[in-house]
Amino acid sequence: MAVVRVQAEPFEMGAEFAALAGGRTDIGGVGAFVGQVRDAADGRRIVAMTLEHYPGMTERAVSAIAAEAEARWSLLGCTVIHRVGRLLPGEPIVLVLAAAPHRAAALAATGFLIDWLKTRAPFWKKEEYADGASAWVEAREADDAAAARWQQLPA
Amino acid sequence: MAVVRVQAEPFEMGAEFAALAGGRTDIGGVGAFVGQVRDAADGRRIVAMTLEHYPGMTERAVSAIAAEAEARWSLLGCTVIHRVGRLLPGEPIVLVLAAAPHRAAALAATGFLIDWLKTRAPFWKKEEYADGASAWVEAREADDAAAARWQQLPA
Amino acid sequence: MTERMLRLLYFAWLRERVGRGEESLALPAEVTTVAGLRALLAARGGGFAALAEGGSVRCAVNQDLAGPATPIGPGDEVAFFPPVTGG
Amino acid sequence: MTERMLRLLYFAWLRERVGRGEESLALPAEVTTVAGLRALLAARGGGFAALAEGGSVRCAVNQDLAGPATPIGPGDEVAFFPPVTGG
Numbered sequence: 001m002a003v004v005r006v007q008a009e010p011f012e013m014g015a016e017f018a019a020l021a022g023g024r025t026d027i028g029g030v031g032a033f034v035g036q037v038r039d040a041a042d043g044r045r046i047v048a049m050t051l052e053h054y055p056g057m058t059e060r061a062v063s064a065i066a067a068e069a070e071a072r073w074s075l076l077g078c079t080v081i082h083r084v085g086r087l088l089p090g091e092p093i094v095l096v097l098a099a100a101p102h103r104a105a106a107l108a109a110t111g112f113l114i115d116w117l118k119t120r121a122p123f124w125k126k127e128e129y130a131d132g133a134s135a136w137v138e139a140r141e142a143d144d145a146a147a148a149r150w151q152q153l154p155a
Numbered sequence: 156m157a158v159v160r161v162q163a164e165p166f167e168m169g170a171e172f173a174a175l176a177g178g179r180t181d182i183g184g185v186g187a188f189v190g191q192v193r194d195a196a197d198g199r200r201i202v203a204m205t206l207e208h209y210p211g212m213t214e215r216a217v218s219a220i221a222a223e224a225e226a227r228w229s230l231l232g233c234t235v236i237h238r239v240g241r242l243l244p245g246e247p248i249v250l251v252l253a254a255a256p257h258r259a260a261a262l263a264a265t266g267f268l269i270d271w272l273k274t275r276a277p278f279w280k281k282e283e284y285a286d287g288a289s290a291w292v293e294a295r296e297a298d299d300a301a302a303a304r305w306q307q308l309p310a
Numbered sequence: 311m312t313e314r315m316l317r318l319l320y321f322a323w324l325r326e327r328v329g330r331g332e333e334s335l336a337l338p339a340e341v342t343t344v345a346g347l348r349a350l351l352a353a354r355g356g357g358f359a360a361l362a363e364g365g366s367v368r369c370a371v372n373q374d375l376a377g378p379a380t381p382i383g384p385g386d387e388v389a390f391f392p393p394v395t396g397g
Numbered sequence: 398m399t400e401r402m403l404r405l406l407y408f409a410w411l412r413e414r415v416g417r418g419e420e421s422l423a424l425p426a427e428v429t430t431v432a433g434l435r436a437l438l439a440a441r442g443g444g445f446a447a448l449a450e451g452g453s454v455r456c457a458v459n460q461d462l463a464g465p466a467t468p469i470g471p472g473d474e475v476a477f478f479p480p481v482t483g484g
Contacts, residue, residue, distance in 0.1 A: 014169015017189070025194035025244035032187035033262060034172070035397060039180035051396065052322055054389060057373035082396060089180035094397055103484075104301065107188060107266050114258060114397055122370070122389075123396020124322035136323045139366075139393035146259065190484055206483065207409055209476060212460035237483060249484055258397075269484055277457070277476075278483020279409035291410045294453075294480035 002066035002078045006058050008085040011095050020079050021099050027076050029103035031110030033096045039089035041137075045130035051084045051093065054122035058082075061121045069098060069113050073105040080113060082123060112150045119147040157221035157233045161213050163240040166250050175234050176254050182231050184258035186265030188251045194244035196292075200285040206239045206248065209277035213237075216276045224253060224268050228260040235268060237278060267305045274302040314339070314384040316347075321391035324367055327357030337384065344369050345378035347388060361390055368393060401426070401471040403434075408478035411454055414444030424471065431456050432465035434475060448477055455480060 003020070005011075013034060021030045037049045066080050079097040087093060094117065098109035117123075125137040158175070160166075168189060176185045192204045221235050234252040242248060249272065253264035272278075280292040314337040325331050341347055345363055352362040360367050369376045370389045382388055401424040412418050428434055432450055439449040447454050456463045457476045469475055 012169060013172045014167060017168045021189065021191065023245040024191070027191050028193045029191070030187075030189045031265070032185075032189075033258060034176065034185045034187075035258065036176065036179070036182050036184070038183045038256065052325075053396070054319070054321055054370070054373075054391065057370060057389065060373050090178040101193065103188060103190065103269060104297075107262075107269075110186070111262050114262075118397030119394065120375075121396055122321070122391060122394055124392060125395045126322070136392065137395040139395055142259075143397075208483070209406070209408055209457070209460075209478065212457060212476065215460050273484030274481065275462075276483050277408070277478060277481055279479060280482045281409070291479065292482040294482050298484075 002063065002070060002080065004059060004062045004066055004079075005081045006053060006055075006062065006084060007081065008083060010083070010092060011081045013092075013095065016079050016081065016095060016097060020077050020097050024076070024099070026101065027099045028101045029106040030097060030099045031103070031106035031108075032098075033094075033110050033114045034092050035094040035114070037087045037089045037091050037093060041127060044127075046089060046127050047130050048086055048088055048128040049093075050086045050126045050128070051082075052124045052126065053082075053084045057122050058084075062117065065113060065116045065120060068116070069109045072112070073098070073100055073109040075100050075105065075109055078109065078113065080117065082117065082121070084123070115143070115146045115150060118143045157218065157225060157235065159214060159217045159221055159234075160236045161208060161210075161217065161239060162236065163238060165238070165247060166236045168247075168250065171234050171236065171250060171252060175232050175252050179231070179254070181256065182254045183256045184261040185252060185254045186258075186261035186263075187253075188249075188265050188269045189247050190249040190269070192242050192244045192246050192248060196282060199282075201244060201282050202285055203241055203243055203283040204248075205241045205281045205283070206237075207279045207281065208237075208239045212277050213239075217272065220268060220271045220275060223271070224264045227267070228253070228255055228264040230255050230260065230264055233264065233268065235272065237272065237276070239278070270298070270301045270305060273298045316382065316384070317387045318351075319387065319389040321389065323392055324357070324360060324390055327360060329357065337382070342381055342383070343378065344371065344376050344380045344382060344388070347382055348378070351390075366393055367391065403469065403471070404474045405438075406474065406476040406478075408476065410479055411444070411447060411477055414447060416444065424469070429468055429470070430465065431458065431463050431467045431469060431475070434469055435465070438477075453480055454478065 255261040
């Protein structure tokens, strides 16, 4: 069963890694991804990022994505933690961990999880700029293309 | 500059992640991979794994691989830690971290680093089995194929 | 006649444009699908025009993504929102 | 005549088969490449036969991977080892 959490609080990479894989003798490889708030986008200085979500649906959607990854790659476990609320540059937004007997599955599942999270889970980002303005981040075609890669069966 | 270490001691995923990416406002994504000792291979029970290496050349080879990754994907930093000596099932063997402005580069560089480490860095694994026998792990064609993917220019 | 009540939710810039995060709606008998509900709401004009079929706004019925033909009925929770941008 | 000394290193199963991790070798004048050195060592027979050109054993000269034509000379560190299996 995947560990799925949607929370305002920061997460600890080391603790989550240990909870998933620490000392487990059946796991050969763990893939991971952490997304962080950057201080600039498209040349504008960002002072904060607010993540809105759809409580209830979010956990459902993320759990469904994690279950899909576990089934596709026969994972030995995975963890998805996504933060919500107002975050500052340098703060972590999202953590994905995927554990498998071998590295190919662990790394592929990690890419799948973050690509699908970005296109199928109900989160929305709003950026605040140094000049006091703010704007909702627009969905990127590159994210849709990345997610579409996984429509095919895994290699 | 990449952080490269070859050591007998365990590493701490959380501490290495924080040292690379903690609070950095230019990093948008960090990819990671950890390899662990499994307790079985090809149906044989493994009680320990010993990693031999070529002191001097190892650090050179790993640093060259890390520099290649940093150049190919314009990384904002990467960390490669590879353990040597006798390890027990469940212990971590190798850690790779790759930080970039965006996730695609971070994840691709992570895959590249572990694939090239497995085929270009002078480490050799010897497995000890439950029946007292031991054997050197043979190089796998699948690892060569995985490494060969990266001969092409990155997407 | 019993009122057929729906719970509507709006998120992100759509929430800001329609000036509310949620509302209760008495569903007219002839509205039975997401497409029908979109037309009903878009006809309000203003920020609601973004709900018209063919725009970028997505819909979920009872927390599952829904297409134009997805049926809706009394007690359903129907959410409208822009394309997602998390991760 | 000055002796032309090489430092030789062996790793993993090759180290076990040749029964040593390293040795010093006085290089004959006619041996100037990795291919020549492989032939010289393989001719010792026993575990050294694995060093013959065309086998799986790899070579590094002064800690860089080397092919058959790579030149070798006095003072070089030449290592032989099986395909790597780390990671």
